[in-house]
Amino acid sequence: xxxxAVNLARLQEYEQAVSLLREAVQIDQADSNxxxxxxxxxxxxxxxxxxxxxxxxxxxxLFREVVTEASRTAELKPDHALAYMFWGLALKNLGEPKxxxxxxxxxxxxxxxxxxxxxxxxxxxxxxxxxxxxEASLNTARQLKPDDPRPALELAKLRAG
Numbered sequence: 001x002x003x004x005a006v007n008l009a010r011l012q013e014y015e016q017a018v019s020l021l022r023e024a025v026q027i028d029q030a031d032s033n034x035x036x037x038x039x040x041x042x043x044x045x046x047x048x049x050x051x052x053x054x055x056x057x058x059x060x061x062l063f064r065e066v067v068t069e070a071s072r073t074a075e076l077k078p079d080h081a082l083a084y085m086f087w088g089l090a091l092k093n094l095g096e097p098k099x100x101x102x103x104x105x106x107x108x109x110x111x112x113x114x115x116x117x118x119x120x121x122x123x124x125x126x127x128x129x130x131x132x133x134x135e136a137s138l139n140t141a142r143q144l145k146p147d148d149p150r151p152a153l154e155l156a157k158l159r160a161g
Contacts, residue, residue: 001027002037014045025069032076032083039069039086050093059093066090074103081111089120097124115144119151126158134158 001024008017021038024031046062053059070087073080084107091100104121107114122137135158142151 002034005037005041009041009044014041017041018045030076032073032080035069035076036073036080036083036086039066039073039083039090042066042069043086043090046090046093063090063094067094071103074106079110081107081114081117083107084110085114085117085120088124089116092120092124092127097127100124101128113144115141115148118144119154122151122154126154126161131158 001020005017005020005024008014008020018038018041021034021041024034025038028034042062043066046059046066049056049062050059066086067090070083070090073083074087077083084103088100088102088104088107091097091103101121101124104117104124107117108121111117118137118141122134122141125131125137126134135155138151138155138158141148142155145151
C-alpha cells in the first residue's frame with residue numbers, strides 16, 4: 001500500500017496517496033514506514049501549497065499533520081533521522097522555530113552529514129537569535145553542498161541583521 005502511495009505522490013496525485021497512507025496507518029498503527037511516508041507526502045504537498053500561499057490554512061493543516069506523523073515515526077523508530085527532519089522543518093514552516101530546534105538536533109545526532117537538517121537548524125537558530133549557532137550550522141550546510149545557494153543567502157541575511 002505504501003509503495004502504491006509513493007508512486008501516486010510521484011505523479012503528484014497527493015489526495016490519493018494520502019488516502020492510501022492514512023488507511024495503511026489505520027491498519028497497522030505501529031508501522032513506522034507508513035507514518036513516515038505519510039509525513040513525507042504531506043510535507044511535499046504542504047510545501048507546494050505553501051509556496052503558492054505562505055498564509056494558507058491548508059498548508060498549515062498539512063504541516064500540523066506532518067508534525068503528528070513524523071513525531072509518531074520517531075516514537076516508533078527513534079533512529080529515523082528523516083522523521084526528525086520533517087518534524088522540525090514542518091514546525092519551522094509553521095513559524096515555530098524554537099520548537100523545531102530539538103527535532104532537528106536529534107536528526108543531526110543520527111545523521112550529522114544531512115544538509116537539510118543543518119540548513120533548517122541554521123534557519124531556526126537564526127530566527128531565535130542564536131547567531132553563533134546559526135552561523136555554525138549554515139557554514140556546515142554550505143560545506144556539505146557548496147553549489148546550493150541557500151546557506152550563503154541565509155548567512156548573508158544573518159550578517160546583515
